[in-house]
Amino acid sequence: MTAVTLRAPARERPGIRPGVWAASITLALIVLAAVAPGLLTHGAPHESDALMALQPPGDGHPFGTDAIGRDVFTRIVYGARQSLLAGVGATVLAVSAGTLLGLLAALGGRVADEIIMRLTDVTLSLPTLLLALLVLTITGPGTLNSIYAIALYTMPSYTRLVRVQTMVIRRSGYVEAATSLGLTRAWIVLRHILPNAFAPLLVLATIEVGTALVAASSLSFLGLGARPPAPEWGAMLAGGRDYFSVAWWVAVFPGVAVTLTVLSITVVGRALQRRLEGRG
Amino acid sequence: MNTGPLVEVEDLTVSFGTLEAVRGVSLAVNPGECVAIVGESGSGKSVTARSLIGLTGENATVRASRLRVDGQDALRFGERQWRQVRGTRVGYVLQDALVSLDPLRPVGKEIAETLKLHGTVPRAEIEERVVELLREVGVPEPELRAGQYPHELSGGLRQRALIASAIACDPELLIADEPTTALDVTVQAQILRLLDERRGAGTALLLISHDLAVVAQLADRVLVMKDGVVVEEGPTGRVLTDPAHPYTRALLAAIPGEHSKGTRLSVTSGHPQPAPQRPPGEVVIEARGLVKDFRGRRAVDEVSFELRAGETLGLVGESGSGKTTVARLVLGLLEADGGQALIEGRTWREMTARQRREARRHIQVVYQDPLSSFDPRFSVRQILDEALMVGGVPRAERRDQALLLLDQVGLDGGVLERRPRQLSGGQRQRVAIARALAPRPRVLVCDEPVSALDVSVQAQVLDLLADLQADLGVAYLFVSHHLGVIHHVSDRVVVLKEGRVVETGDVGQIFTNPKADYTRELLAAIPRLDQPGAASLVPAARPRPTTEVIQ
Numbered sequence: 001m002t003a004v005t006l007r008a009p010a011r012e013r014p015g016i017r018p019g020v021w022a023a024s025i026t027l028a029l030i031v032l033a034a035v036a037p038g039l040l041t042h043g044a045p046h047e048s049d050a051l052m053a054l055q056p057p058g059d060g061h062p063f064g065t066d067a068i069g070r071d072v073f074t075r076i077v078y079g080a081r082q083s084l085l086a087g088v089g090a091t092v093l094a095v096s097a098g099t100l101l102g103l104l105a106a107l108g109g110r111v112a113d114e115i116i117m118r119l120t121d122v123t124l125s126l127p128t129l130l131l132a133l134l135v136l137t138i139t140g141p142g143t144l145n146s147i148y149a150i151a152l153y154t155m156p157s158y159t160r161l162v163r164v165q166t167m168v169i170r171r172s173g174y175v176e177a178a179t180s181l182g183l184t185r186a187w188i189v190l191r192h193i194l195p196n197a198f199a200p201l202l203v204l205a206t207i208e209v210g211t212a213l214v215a216a217s218s219l220s221f222l223g224l225g226a227r228p229p230a231p232e233w234g235a236m237l238a239g240g241r242d243y244f245s246v247a248w249w250v251a252v253f254p255g256v257a258v259t260l261t262v263l264s265i266t267v268v269g270r271a272l273q274r275r276l277e278g279r280g
Numbered sequence: 281m282n283t284g285p286l287v288e289v290e291d292l293t294v295s296f297g298t299l300e301a302v303r304g305v306s307l308a309v310n311p312g313e314c315v316a317i318v319g320e321s322g323s324g325k326s327v328t329a330r331s332l333i334g335l336t337g338e339n340a341t342v343r344a345s346r347l348r349v350d351g352q353d354a355l356r357f358g359e360r361q362w363r364q365v366r367g368t369r370v371g372y373v374l375q376d377a378l379v380s381l382d383p384l385r386p387v388g389k390e391i392a393e394t395l396k397l398h399g400t401v402p403r404a405e406i407e408e409r410v411v412e413l414l415r416e417v418g419v420p421e422p423e424l425r426a427g428q429y430p431h432e433l434s435g436g437l438r439q440r441a442l443i444a445s446a447i448a449c450d451p452e453l454l455i456a457d458e459p460t461t462a463l464d465v466t467v468q469a470q471i472l473r474l475l476d477e478r479r480g481a482g483t484a485l486l487l488i489s490h491d492l493a494v495v496a497q498l499a500d501r502v503l504v505m506k507d508g509v510v511v512e513e514g515p516t517g518r519v520l521t522d523p524a525h526p527y528t529r530a531l532l533a534a535i536p537g538e539h540s541k542g543t544r545l546s547v548t549s550g551h552p553q554p555a556p557q558r559p560p561g562e563v564v565i566e567a568r569g570l571v572k573d574f575r576g577r578r579a580v581d582e583v584s585f586e587l588r589a590g591e592t593l594g595l596v597g598e599s600g601s602g603k604t605t606v607a608r609l610v611l612g613l614l615e616a617d618g619g620q621a622l623i624e625g626r627t628w629r630e631m632t633a634r635q636r637r638e639a640r641r642h643i644q645v646v647y648q649d650p651l652s653s654f655d656p657r658f659s660v661r662q663i664l665d666e667a668l669m670v671g672g673v674p675r676a677e678r679r680d681q682a683l684l685l686l687d688q689v690g691l692d693g694g695v696l697e698r699r700p701r702q703l704s705g706g707q708r709q710r711v712a713i714a715r716a717l718a719p720r721p722r723v724l725v726c727d728e729p730v731s732a733l734d735v736s737v738q739a740q741v742l743d744l745l746a747d748l749q750a751d752l753g754v755a756y757l758f759v760s761h762h763l764g765v766i767h768h769v770s771d772r773v774v775v776l777k778e779g780r781v782v783e784t785g786d787v788g789q790i791f792t793n794p795k796a797d798y799t800r801e802l803l804a805a806i807p808r809l810d811q812p813g814a815a816s817l818v819p820a821a822r823p824r825p826t827t828e829v830i831q
Contacts, residue, residue, distance in 0.1 A: 173652035180611050182640035182670045182719065185633075191666075192655050199657075 023267035030261050033080035043074035045231040054247040064249035066239065072249060076257050079231040083261065086143065086225070086232075087213030090150035094212075095205045097151065098158025099198060105159065106166035107189065117163070120156040128153045129218065136224045143232075146225035150215045154208060158201060165197035203276060206269035210262035217258050233258050285310050286453040286484050287332050287370070290346035294327050296339050301327045303508045309453060314475075314485040316495035316516070318531070319505035320734040321705075325488050328505070329455050332486070333370050334362035350452065368398050371446030373439075375458035380442055381430040387441040388414075388426025394448040413444040417474055435599065436467035440474065447478065454478060457488040464598035464761055469805040472497050490734050492531055493764075493807040496520055504528050520809055534739035535809065536768035538791060544746075545739030545768070561589030564624060564723050564755055565643070570609050571618030572602075572779075579605045581779040582619065589722060592749065592756040594770030594787065596763060596802075602779035603759045607727050610757065611643060612636060641670055644716035648728035650708040654700045660686075660711055661696045667718035685714040689744060706737035713744065717752070725757045730765060742769060763806050767791050775799050 033040050049069035057064040063072035105116040123131065132149035139145045169175060170193060178188045217234030219225035226232035228239060233254040240251030285308035294302040302324040309315045317325040331342050332349065334357060347354045350369040357365070366372065374380040382390055391410045395401045401409050414422035417440040430438055439459060446454060456475065460468040476498055479485050489495050495502060496516055503513040504527065512525040523529045534545050565587040572580040580602045587593045597603045608614045610621045612628035620627040623639045631639060647653045654663055664682040673681050683693050689710040700708050709729060716724055726745070730738040742765065748754060760766050766773060766787075773790045775783040775798065783796040794800050 173647060173649065174655045176613060177645065177647065177653040177715075178655075178666075180613060180640055180643070180645045181667055181715070182637040183666070184637065195657060196655065 017271075020267055020271045023264040023271075026260055027264040027268055030080050030084065030257075030264070033077045034084045035081075037077045037081065041071075041074045041077045043071045045075045045078035046070070046229060047074075054243060054250070056247070057249055063253045064247065066236075066247075066250045067243055072236075072253050075231040075236060076233065076253055079233045079236060079254070079257070080261075082143065082226055082230060082232040083213055083217060083234075083258070086147055086150070086216030087209045087265075090147045090154065090212040090216065091205050091209045093147065093151035094154040094208075095158050095201060098155040099162045099194075099201065101155070102159045102162025103166055103189070103194065103197070105163045106170065107193075113163075116159065120159050123153065124156045126153075129215070132215065132219060133222075133224065136219065141224040141227065143226045143230075146216055146219045149219070150212050154212060154215075158205075161201060161204070162197050165200065166193055169193050169196050199276075203269060203273040206272060207266055210265040210269075213265075214258060214262055284351060285348070286350055287486070288346065288348045289332065289344050292328065292331060292342070292344040292347070294324070294331050294336055294343075295341045301340075301508050302331070305503075305505070305508075305510050307503060307510075307513075309484045309486050311452060311484050312479065312482050313501070314479050314487060314499045315501045315503065316487040316489060316499035317503045317505055318489055318492055318495055320490055320736060322507075323505040324508035325505045326457055329457055329486060329488050332455065333366050333372055334359075335366075335372075367394055367446075367451065368400070368449045369451055369453065371449075371451035371454045373443050373446045373454065373456040373459050375461055381438060383430055386427050386429055387433065387438075387445075391426075391441070391445040391448055394445050398449045400449050409448075410444075413448055414441065417441075417444045417447070418470065419444070434467075435463050436470065439463060439467075439471055443471075443474065447483070451483065453484045453486065455486045455488070458490070459487070460494055461489070461491070465763060465802060465807075466598065466805045468494070468807070472807070491807075492520070492735070493535055493809050496809055497807050504531070531735060532809070534736045535764065536739070536742060536762075537764035537806075538767055540768050541787075544743050546736065546743050561591075561753075563587070564589050565610055565757065566622040567606070567610060567619070568622065569619030570606060570616050570621060572605055572609060572614060573617050579779050580609065580616075583774075583776070583779070583781055584619070585774050585781070585784060587723065587755050587757055589755050590749070590753045591771045592758055592769050594766040594773040595757060595759045595776065596761065596766045596773060597776030598761055598802075600778070601776040603761075603776050604727055605779075606776070607645075607725050607757065607759050611645060611725060612640065641719040642721050643723045643725060644719065644721040646709070646712050646716050646724060646726045646729045648731050650705075650712035651700055653712060654708075656699075656701070659697050659699050660703075663700070663711065663715055664718060667715040671719035673718075681718070682714075685718055686711075688717065688748070689714045690740075704737075705733050706740060709733065709737075709741050710744065713741075713748070717748065717754075721754060723755045723757065725759070727759045728761070729758075731760065731762065738765070745769065763802060775802070 047070060049065075052061070052065050052069040053067055055061055055065040055069075061071050061073065063076065065071055066075070101116050101120075105113045131153045132146070135149040135152060136145055139148070175188060175192055178192055216225055217232070217237065220232045220234030221238040223238065226235050228235050236254040237251050240247070240254065244251050288308040290306045292302055292305040293300060305324070305328055307315060317328060319325040327336060327340075330336050331340075334354070336342055344355060349365055354365070381387060388410045391413060392406050395406050395409060396403070410426055411422045414425055419425050419437055419440050425433065425437065425441070430441075433441065443459070454475070459475065460471050463471060472494070475485060475487075479498070485498065487495050487499060499516045501513065502516050502519045503510050504519070504525065505511065506527050512519060512523065512528045519528060520532065523532060536545055563586045567583055567585050570580050570583040571578070583602070583606055585593065595603045595606060605614065609616050612621070612623075615629070620629070623643065626639070628636060628639075661679070661682060664685060665678050668678045668681050682696065686693060686695065691707060691710050691714070695703060695707065695711070700711060703711065729745075730741050733741060745756065746769070749756060756769070758766065758769050770787045773785065773787050774781055775790065775796065777798050782798045783790060783794065790799060791803065794803060
């Protein structure tokens with residue numbers, strides 16, 4: 001009872017912090033670049049000009065040009081779609097499959113639980129990137145395959161989280177109440193267990209989009225993801241590596257793009273988390 | 281030696297931001313005296329107690345024209361001075377011993393820490409003193425218990441350990457905030473006796489409680505608080521027999537028990553008295569020799585009873601008596617290891633999944649903690665909508681039906697879009713009852729439905745249940761550890777102890793002429809308003825200190 005008395009009468013909504021503002025704006029710009037790159041740049045990502053190769057940042061080329069004279073800024077803007085798609089796609093895939101498997105493990109009986117969880121353990125025991133490399137070696141490189149690979153190795157943490165959540169919720173008062181109300185099992189799983197088990201995942205997933213994006217870029221950097229000449233940040237980084245001593249801008253700007261994107265996603269994700277959890 | 285009041289406060293005001301939790305409270309506790317503050321949640325009684333030991337927290341502004349603790353002016357105390365007072369001069373016992381004790385340390389260590397901190401006992405003797413303290417507060421096998429962790433102890437033992445750590449440095453004043461609220465009636469009587477012994481040894485007591493009957497056992501003087509203000513104060517006998525303030529009268533009237541049988545508890549509601557009881561109908565639930573084991577321990581042992589349409593069967597027992605397990609067996613949420621629960625003549629086991637769902641519709645539940653029985657994402661409308669769907673009400677009619685249900689339980693449509701979290705405890709329990717009524721059940725299993733509520737809210741909910749039974753003819757299987765509540769609501773009573781039925785019978789017979797020793801023991805432990813300092817406590821006469829009432 002003391003807790004009730006001690007609480008302030010009305011909780012003020014926390015204001016949005018400047019850092020969160022900046023991150024939101026950055027993220028909005030990146031999303032805009034992914035959706036409508038033409039709005040941010042007039043150039044084309046594959047347009048090359050041998051005479052303009054390796055020009056430093058300056059007039060007409062704010063981020064300089066690369067080894068075959070393509071505008072780095074334009075390529076970064078066009079690369080946003082690829083990178084975001086890989087990050088978001090891999091996360092969505094991992095969350096969906098992870099949720100399904102987690103639910104199945106928690107509710108599908110002992111055998112299902114054992115099979116799913118032991119496989120999950122095996123996946124978790126392998127170094128993450130190694131697993132992705134293994135998959136890509138088997139399937140062959142490519143954007144889509146790298147999404148599958150990333151989804152495969154991020155999935156286990158979702159599976160585990162959903163399984164634990166489900167097991168807790170299954171024994172909760174409201175599931176028992178729903179059972180004694182006379183609701184069907186399917187209804188209880190879909191209306192009560194799934195949404196409540198899924199809620200904490202959303203925030204985690206938002207933050208994990210950044211991680212998946214880095215992973216996708218890493219795979220491209222290694223030449224296993226998006227293939228050149230596709231404008232992809234990781235692939236651009238890899239391309240710029242050879243010229244780093246003479247033309248730093250070719251590698252640095254894609255790197256900054258990756259960093260800024262991940263940072264923005266994380267900051268916004270955390271702010272979202274604070275808000276949702278503050279609501280309690 | 282200080283001979284004045286141990287603690288004295290005048291015109292105390294505590295505010296949190298713009299909210300004034302306590303306004304103009306004055307009180308004094310003299311050596312050897314017991315003063316009680318009684319009030320509901322949010323009345324400011326705990327905040328008052330906390331401000332006497334400087335524990336109101338950072339957000340609070342404490343003002344008073346006078347605040348003296350142990351003869352010193354405490355208004356100017358800094359944190360360091362407060363720390364010197366706490367534990368040594370003033371001991372503080374919190375309500376929930378499980379939360380108040382460190383889960384990762386044996387209780388003996390916890391008590392030893394207080395001793396080390398204040399350095400009153402030489403280090404070499406600390407261990408000995410801890411055991412001695414535990415023995416003093418009536419913990420059996422204190423050497424063994426000192427090495428155990430809080431979760432290994434029962435509620436009563438935990439509360440004793442907490443008291444032991446509060447009295448470790450022999451404080452002159454002991455503040456106890458709801459010291460018996462979570463405890464069974466027999467354990468409660470033991471703790472009250474223990475506190476009374478401390479008082480007999482010269483310790484002053486400040487007791488905080490929502491339960492007038494409990495404080496009546498001990499207190500020399502009572503302060504009744506409501507909304508941060510003391511509405512009445514005086515000697516316990518006078519306040520109980522001749523209350524001056526209407527709120528005190530309402531509090532007294534709200535206590536369920538023998539005197540209240542067949543009458544309304546809440547003064548505020550204008551309904552007539554419940555209709556005369558209908559003759560009990562056919563058997564709706566029958567328990568036949570129910571047995572349930574948990575990890576080799578028999579939780580329920582050959583429990584049999586029958587519940588007839590329209591009647592209330594009280595299932596009473598202390599914690600661990602298996603009463604909730606019996607309820608869950610009847611509800612088909614647990615499978616019996618022996619015997620059977622017959623729902624209108626059929627067992628859960630012989631029913632198909634569809635039949636089971638159909639049977640569940642007819643037996644609904646109301647839980648002790650309504651909040652945890654609601655999906656946290658759901659609004660009141662969604663909660664009722666789902667229950668009405670089970671009742672076969674077409675989607676289009678559900679909103680109107682939900683409003684009708686809310687009206688039936690005394691809530692208005694304004695709560696429809698709110699979430700249970702935003703409602704008060706009483707409102708939540710009303711929503712829970714509305715949900716349970718939605719599928720038009722014949723039986724309502726009420727598992728400690730009022731145990732988490734204040735006395736006056738409890739009164740309203742019990743009245744509501746009585747009205748609903750009169751209107752709808754629902755049978756209640758009413759599970760509670762609270763004998764007063766059971767006495768008030770039941771037609772017949774089953775007394776459980778350690779999973780066995782000790783006694784079954786008509787409510788009048790059980791409460792006036794109990795056959796089993798255990799029932800007699802339980803009844804003797806009930807705190808009674810008409811016998812302050814009842815037989816259950818130390819009968820020895822003690823000189824009462826003269827009390828001065830501060831204006």
